[in-house]
Amino acid sequence: TFDEAYQNALEYFCGDELAAKVWAGKYALKDSQGNIYEASPEDMHHRIASEVARIEQKYPNPMSEEELFALFDHFKYIVPQGSPMTGIGNNHQVASLSNCFVIGLDGPADSYGAVFMIDEEQVQLMKRRGGVGHDLSHIRPCGSPVNNSALTSTGIVPFMERYSNSTREVAQDGRRGALMLTINIKHPDSEAFIDAKMVEGKVTGANVSVKITDEFMHAAVSGSMYEQQYPVDSALPSFRKEVNAKDLWKKIIHNAWKSAEPGVLFWDTILKESLPDCYDDLGFRTVATNPCGEIPLCPYDSCRLLAINLYSYVKNPFTPEAEFDFDLFKDHVMKAQRIMDDIIDLESEKIETIIKKIEEDPESDEIKLREYNLWKKIQRKTMLGRRTGVGITAEGDMLAAMGLRYGTDEATDFAVEVQKTLCLSAYRSSVNLAKERGAFEIFDYKREVENPFMHRIMQADPELYEDMKKHGRRNIACLTIAPTGSTSLMTQTTSGIEPVFMPVYKRRRKVNPNDKNVTVDFVDEVGDSFEEYIVFHHKFVTWMEAKGYDPAKKYTQEEIDELVSKSPYHKATSNDIDWLAKVRMQGKIQKWVDHSISVTINLPNNVTEDLVADLYVEAWRSGCKGCTVYRDGSRAGVLIGTKPKE
Numbered sequence: 001t002f003d004e005a006y007q008n009a010l011e012y013f014c015g016d017e018l019a020a021k022v023w024a025g026k027y028a029l030k031d032s033q034g035n036i037y038e039a040s041p042e043d044m045h046h047r048i049a050s051e052v053a054r055i056e057q058k059y060p061n062p063m064s065e066e067e068l069f070a071l072f073d074h075f076k077y078i079v080p081q082g083s084p085m086t087g088i089g090n091n092h093q094v095a096s097l098s099n100c101f102v103i104g105l106d107g108p109a110d111s112y113g114a115v116f117m118i119d120e121e122q123v124q125l126m127k128r129r130g131g132v133g134h135d136l137s138h139i140r141p142c143g144s145p146v147n148n149s150a151l152t153s154t155g156i157v158p159f160m161e162r163y164s165n166s167t168r169e170v171a172q173d174g175r176r177g178a179l180m181l182t183i184n185i186k187h188p189d190s191e192a193f194i195d196a197k198m199v200e201g202k203v204t205g206a207n208v209s210v211k212i213t214d215e216f217m218h219a220a221v222s223g224s225m226y227e228q229q230y231p232v233d234s235a236l237p238s239f240r241k242e243v244n245a246k247d248l249w250k251k252i253i254h255n256a257w258k259s260a261e262p263g264v265l266f267w268d269t270i271l272k273e274s275l276p277d278c279y280d281d282l283g284f285r286t287v288a289t290n291p292c293g294e295i296p297l298c299p300y301d302s303c304r305l306l307a308i309n310l311y312s313y314v315k316n317p318f319t320p321e322a323e324f325d326f327d328l329f330k331d332h333v334m335k336a337q338r339i340m341d342d343i344i345d346l347e348s349e350k351i352e353t354i355i356k357k358i359e360e361d362p363e364s365d366e367i368k369l370r371e372y373n374l375w376k377k378i379q380r381k382t383m384l385g386r387r388t389g390v391g392i393t394a395e396g397d398m399l400a401a402m403g404l405r406y407g408t409d410e411a412t413d414f415a416v417e418v419q420k421t422l423c424l425s426a427y428r429s430s431v432n433l434a435k436e437r438g439a440f441e442i443f444d445y446k447r448e449v450e451n452p453f454m455h456r457i458m459q460a461d462p463e464l465y466e467d468m469k470k471h472g473r474r475n476i477a478c479l480t481i482a483p484t485g486s487t488s489l490m491t492q493t494t495s496g497i498e499p500v501f502m503p504v505y506k507r508r509r510k511v512n513p514n515d516k517n518v519t520v521d522f523v524d525e526v527g528d529s530f531e532e533y534i535v536f537h538h539k540f541v542t543w544m545e546a547k548g549y550d551p552a553k554k555y556t557q558e559e560i561d562e563l564v565s566k567s568p569y570h571k572a573t574s575n576d577i578d579w580l581a582k583v584r585m586q587g588k589i590q591k592w593v594d595h596s597i598s599v600t601i602n603l604p605n606n607v608t609e610d611l612v613a614d615l616y617v618e619a620w621r622s623g624c625k626g627c628t629v630y631r632d633g634s635r636a637g638v639l640i641g642t643k644p645k646e
């Protein structure tokens with residue numbers, strides 16, 4: 001039962017209720033009646049290790065199940081995220097192992113038929129668990145003539161609402177589907193897109209991001225006029241509109257300041273740096289991203305994610321002898337890349353199962369055929385590029401454990417060194433895999449010679465590049481940095497490349513006010529009562545122990561402040577780091593990530609819109625591929641500070 005799994009997990013996670021709840025609720029193997037088949041995360045790691053080992057057996061020099069288990073055990077080194085974690089070896093659900101999908105029709109797709117088809121495909125993918133993204137720039141702008149009874153078109157906003165509502169209807173075992181909608185800033189309806197979520201209760205089921213071009217940014221910064229057109233990419237547009245770029249930019253900033261959306265995607269940087277786009281004529285033209293933005297994708301491609309727990313490579317953490325074990329790290333990155341390649345084969349088996357299930361479905365042949373074709377398209381693209389998403393988590397804790405203060409030049413240089421090492425090791429592994437298993441089908445080094453990302457690899461490791469020229473590589477693109485939302489609860493660390501949110505915070509627990517021995521510290525707007533309790537960030541406890549402070553003692557607010565000020569987390573939390581330094585760090589790390597990085601800049605409530613504007617411009621100039629901000633209090637949150645923000 002859930003309770004048994006929860007109790008075991010509570011012991012496994014040393015009393016961490018949140019980790020235990022998330023594990024038992026999200027990841028433990030269960031059937032559709034809710035019966036749980038895994039007693040603890042250890043069982044789950046055996047399930048994943050045995051499945052990956054089965055694939056390894058098909059190829060030369062297989063890794064053993066024991067070796068794989070040791071990499072997964074206790075979420076210490078390599079953590080498959082979300083869909084792979086629940087889906088691998090799970091015969092109770094017919095689900096996909098992909099965390100990310102993008103869809104979209106090739107060629108002109110501006111018709112009601114196409115809008116509904118995308119809606120249907122979106123739901124078909126979501127019901128098999130992945131997050132989905134698609135771009136709306138192909139839809140004709142509001143007021144354009146149409147040859148039917150409407151006479152003029154409604155524009156994109158009603159369709160945003162449609163896609164958002166479909167997403168909200170799809171349940172994924174305790175969570176809703178996740179959707180990313182994008183539009184090119186060149187589209188005449190982009191302003192309406194930017195405003196769509198500002199109306200309370202509208203488009204609540206989708207994340208929205210604007211694809212910003214360099215041309216637009218130059219116009220916005222210099223304050224000149226900017227021409228929008230439809231079709232966006234056409235040399236002979238049927239519709240043109242002049243807009244004041246600065247005003248439109250201000251609107252993006254204002255809305256992001258006010259409600260955390262839209263996010264921005266620096267689209268020219270994404271395209272210019274993209275290796276898959278070297279094969280754009282073969283179906284790899286990037287059009288949108290997955291829901292959190294870390295994987296830009298072409299239509300009908302998919303990606304699976306895995307995070308390497310950086311904290312675990314620090315020997316003697318929080319001591320003067322702290323040292324990053326680069327040799328162990330390189331070895332594990334190579335194995336992580338290999339595991340990801342194995343997971344593509346596991347995904348292929350899953351898709352075969354999905355297809356078989358469709359074939360056995362008694363529904364009408366026509367509906368079956370549409371679903372069948374969708375998965376066939378996904379299958380083809382997935383196997384053609386063999387894309388992987390090897391990422392990291394615990395950057396913030398790793399830096400603190402090394403005695404480096406997040407946001408300082410020294411910390412940034414070190415973070416870049418780690419990411420560069422990761423990048424070169426993952427590409428080395430993908431080249432080795434090509435020798436043993438074959439390169440991705442359409443690999444052609446000549447297509448990639450102008451690519452700036454490939455140039456960096458060429459310069460950093462000429463031998464690796466020569467080997468790649470000769471043998472190819474197994475995977476069209478390899479790397480990412482995802483938000484690692486629930487992953488970081490399992491690793492009990494900071495998430496992705498984010499700094500610690502708060503080293504010490506309060507959490508609220510719902511209580512019955514009639515019970516004895518409860519204190520009611522907070523009553524919400526519907527009258528529910530909550531008790532508040534202090535929680536130390538896990539690795540802050542490790543720091544306390546290293547310095548001889550007792551984490552079990554009750555501390556006053558002053559004592560807590562004093563402790564924090566002595567720790568490497570001082571002035572290094574998401575609320576008090578130098579945000580511009582963080583954006584620059586993201587840009588420098590991005591140089592060694594072939595996909596993208598999901599980042600949210602957390603800001604205090606009282607920051608100005610000008611600051612948000614500065615951050616976005618700096619993100620563009622620093623070579624970031626995207627950026628979102630979250631201003632404290634601009635949406636309902638769960639964590640609260642131990643004292644009011646000044």
Ligand code: UDP
Binds near residue numbers: 486
């Ligand atoms: N994702 C999703 N629904 C969710 C959480 C995640 O579809 O509720 C997908 C989405 O594509 C997102 C990606 O998984 O961008 C990675 O999210 P995250 O790193 O937070 O995954 P987790 O750590 O929760 O596995």
